[in-house]
Amino acid sequence: MDIEELKNRIIEILKEQGFEINPHLKPKECSKTAYQKIQQKARLEQIALHKKFLSSSIKKVKKFCRNGNEIIPERISLELREVQPDSFEEILFKWWNLIWWSIPYQRSIGRQMRFLLWDKTHDAPFGLILLQSPILKMSARDKYLGIPRDELDIWVNKSLYAQRVGALPPYNELLGGKMVALALTCNEIREAYKRKYSNYATLLKKRQLEPELLFITTTSAFGESSIYNRLKYNEEVVAEFLGYTKGSGTFHIPESLYKELLAFLESKGIDISRGCEHGPSRKLRLISLGLRYLGIADFVYHGIKRGVYLFPLAKNLKKVINEGESPIWVDRPFNKLVDYWKERWAIPRSKRVLKWKEFDCNKFFEEIEKMLEEV
Numbered sequence: 001m002d003i004e005e006l007k008n009r010i011i012e013i014l015k016e017q018g019f020e021i022n023p024h025l026k027p028k029e030c031s032k033t034a035y036q037k038i039q040q041k042a043r044l045e046q047i048a049l050h051k052k053f054l055s056s057s058i059k060k061v062k063k064f065c066r067n068g069n070e071i072i073p074e075r076i077s078l079e080l081r082e083v084q085p086d087s088f089e090e091i092l093f094k095w096w097n098l099i100w101w102s103i104p105y106q107r108s109i110g111r112q113m114r115f116l117l118w119d120k121t122h123d124a125p126f127g128l129i130l131l132q133s134p135i136l137k138m139s140a141r142d143k144y145l146g147i148p149r150d151e152l153d154i155w156v157n158k159s160l161y162a163q164r165v166g167a168l169p170p171y172n173e174l175l176g177g178k179m180v181a182l183a184l185t186c187n188e189i190r191e192a193y194k195r196k197y198s199n200y201a202t203l204l205k206k207r208q209l210e211p212e213l214l215f216i217t218t219t220s221a222f223g224e225s226s227i228y229n230r231l232k233y234n235e236e237v238v239a240e241f242l243g244y245t246k247g248s249g250t251f252h253i254p255e256s257l258y259k260e261l262l263a264f265l266e267s268k269g270i271d272i273s274r275g276c277e278h279g280p281s282r283k284l285r286l287i288s289l290g291l292r293y294l295g296i297a298d299f300v301y302h303g304i305k306r307g308v309y310l311f312p313l314a315k316n317l318k319k320v321i322n323e324g325e326s327p328i329w330v331d332r333p334f335n336k337l338v339d340y341w342k343e344r345w346a347i348p349r350s351k352r353v354l355k356w357k358e359f360d361c362n363k364f365f366e367e368i369e370k371m372l373e374e375v
Contacts, residue, residue, distance in 0.1 A: 006264055007294045010257060014299070017041050017252060025252075026303045035222045035304055042104040042254050048375040049255070050098050050105075055372050058365065061095045066124045068170035068359035073350040076171075077121045078179070078338045080188050083114035092116065092125050096168055099368060103221055104251055108132040108163060109282075111200070113193065117180060119171070126171050127180035129189075130164035133157075134217055135281045140243040140308040141217055146322050155321055157200075157209055160193070162218035162311075165227075169364065173356035175349050177227040179341040184216050184311045185238055186334040214314050214327060219245060220307040228309045233332060233340055240312070244305040250283050252302045258283070261290035268293065 011021060018038045020028050027034055047054065083089045093116055098105045110133025117126040134141075134156055141147075147155050162184060167176025183189070193213040200211060220228065228239040253261070262272045265286065274282050288300045314320055314327035350356065 003294060006260060007296060010294070010296065010299065013254065013257060014252065019252070025299050025301060032222050036102040038304070039102055039104055039251055042251055043102065044375055045254050045256065046105040047098060047371070051372055051375060054095060054098060057091050057095050058369065061092055062361060062365050064092065064124050065361045066122050066170065067361050068173070068357040071122055071170055071356065073174055073342070073346050075121045076119055076342060076346065078126055079118050079120055080183060080186065080334050081116045081118050082192055083116055089116050093128060096125065097128060097130065097164055100168060101164070101166065106163065111160065111197065113160065113189070113196065115189065117183060125168055127167040127176055128164050129162065129180060129183060131160040131216065132163050134159055134161035138217065138308065140245070141310065144242045144310065145318060154207065154209065155214070157207070158212050158214045160213060160216050162216055165218055170356045170359035173353070173359065175345040178231065178345050179338065181227050181231055182233060182238060182337045182341060183334060185313060185330055186332050186337055188334045189213070190313055190329070212327060214320060215317055216311040216313070218309050218311070220309070222304065222306065224307040225309065228307070233337065238311060240310045242308040242310055244307060246301065247303045247305045248301045250287055253287055258287065261287060265290050265293070
């Protein structure tokens with residue numbers, strides 16, 4: 001495929017997804033529905049790539065799904081399970097991660113930790129947390145924390161990025177997303193990180209670091225987040241809004257186009273090797289380079305700005321980074337967060353809004369099976 005042909009193909013696909021080009025890339029509409037439509041192609045592409053797994057696992061997943069009217073909010077009892085390779089939890093985690101969210105599935109990079117929140121009373125998965133290495137440079141984060149440029153890799157490697165944070169049905173209608181977000185700051189995740197990365201050295205500079213998880217960052221799906229905004233625990237601010245992303249990224253470039261861009265770059269003699277050793281921004285850098293060669297460098301900016309949120313795990317985070325203080329850790333046992341969430345959000349919501357009772361497992365899985373037949 002020559003340059004003009006590939007360039008025109010990219011433009012055509014972006015227009016199909018809901019972008020207008022004049023001459024820069026911009027969503028035709030600025031609404032949540034429009035943004036979801038833009039991401040639908042990439043989402044369905046990932047579902048198609050994992051169709052065999054999704055279809056073969058559906059019975060096992062359905063067995064642990066509950067109708068809304070089966071849930072007794074007052075009796076919800078959660079535990080935090082770290083997802084291990086080749087485990088039952090991994091199957092459930094992967095299945096829901098691919099199916100439930102409008103933002104397309106992305107393969108994790110670098111350091112990774114996965115957690116499943118499980119409702120012991122109703123024997124059902126409640127929500128997912130997927131943590132991974134953050135990108136090295138994030139202006140809103142770096143400016144807010146005052147991270148010195150020559151120490152950026154140190155502090156970024158003492159943090160994680162929450163790629164997936166959310167509640168599953170029917171718990172999402174009980175403001176379960178608030179609970180999953182609270183869990184990002186629980187003692188158990190910080191302790192699990194310390195165990196897993198006790199001998200960790202940074203990939204790029206091979207620095208040996210203390211296994212301290214100082215903070216977690218995440219971005220909302222679209223604009224600011226109703227889940228993270230005003231999120232508090234006993235009057236303590238849990239999530240701090242730092243500003244917006246610049247509206248760049250890779251989700252709007254489907255996997256098929258990405259592979260074509262890689263083949264194009266390789267034909268130019270450019271090294272397209274990927275992997276942890278190249279850092280978490282490798283895909284973005286390769287796409288950016290390919291688009292630049294095609295004369296459409298600005299297409300790396302999709303124009304969908306997302307809210308950037310910081311979850312500090314140390315009360316004196318800025319002083320740890322800038323003044324060398326020892327961390328004063330936030331103390332939030334998981335079970336205490338569960339109790340707080342139930343009293344503050346779940347039980348009042350269950351009485352005020354009854355939509356959670358309407359979730360029907362059979363209907364949901366029938367729709368998923370139909371979708372899998374069509375992709």
